[in-house]
Amino acid sequence: MLLALLGAEMSALYREFPLRNASIWPMVVAFIKANAQAFADKGEFLRVIITSDEKKRSLEQNRFLHGPVLDAITNQAWWEGRQYPKEFWKEYFRRRYLLKDEYETPAGEIIQVYWSTADKKFSVGMMAEFLTNIQSEAAAEWGVVFE
Incomplete structure (x- = not known):
C-alpha cells in the first residue's frame, strides 16, 4: 500500500x-x-x-519527476564545476537506478537494458523508490534543496 x-x-x-x-x-x-x-x-x-503499490506509475509522479525534481537538480546541481541539462540528469538517474536486465552477446559484449518510466509494468512503488533515490542522491551529493 x-x-x-x-x-x-x-x-x-x-x-x-x-x-x-x-x-x-x-x-x-x-x-x-x-x-x-x-x-x-x-x-x-x-x-x-x-x-496498491503495483499500479502503473501515476501521471502525477511523472509530472513531479519532470517538473520539480529534475528542474531543481538542473538549476542547482554543479558537478565538478559544470551544470548539466535535464535530459542528462534523467538518463544519469535511469542508468543509476533502473537496470532491468543484462545480456551478453556471443562476442562477449554486455548489453544493459533499463526500465522506462513509461513501461506499463513500471509501478507506483517503483516510481516512488526511483524518486526517493534521485532526491536523496541529489541532496547528498550536490546539495540540491527540494521545496
Whole structure:
C-alpha cells in the first residue's frame, strides 16, 4: 500500500510513503501535521490517496519527476564545476537506478537494458523508490534543496 499526499498544486507538495510496516505511520502523521496548517492558511487543502503499490506509475509522479525534481537538480546541481541539462540528469538517474536486465552477446559484449518510466509494468512503488533515490542522491551529493 502506498500513501501519497498532494497539495492543491502538484508542484507545491508531493510525498509518498510506502506503507510496508507500522513504523511508517508516525512519519505520515508528522508530515501531515507539518504541512496541513500552512495549506489551510493559504485556503488550500491536502489530499490523501491510498493505492496498491503495483499500479502503473501515476501521471502525477511523472509530472513531479519532470517538473520539480529534475528542474531543481538542473538549476542547482554543479558537478565538478559544470551544470548539466535535464535530459542528462534523467538518463544519469535511469542508468543509476533502473537496470532491468543484462545480456551478453556471443562476442562477449554486455548489453544493459533499463526500465522506462513509461513501461506499463513500471509501478507506483517503483516510481516512488526511483524518486526517493534521485532526491536523496541529489541532496547528498550536490546539495540540491527540494521545496
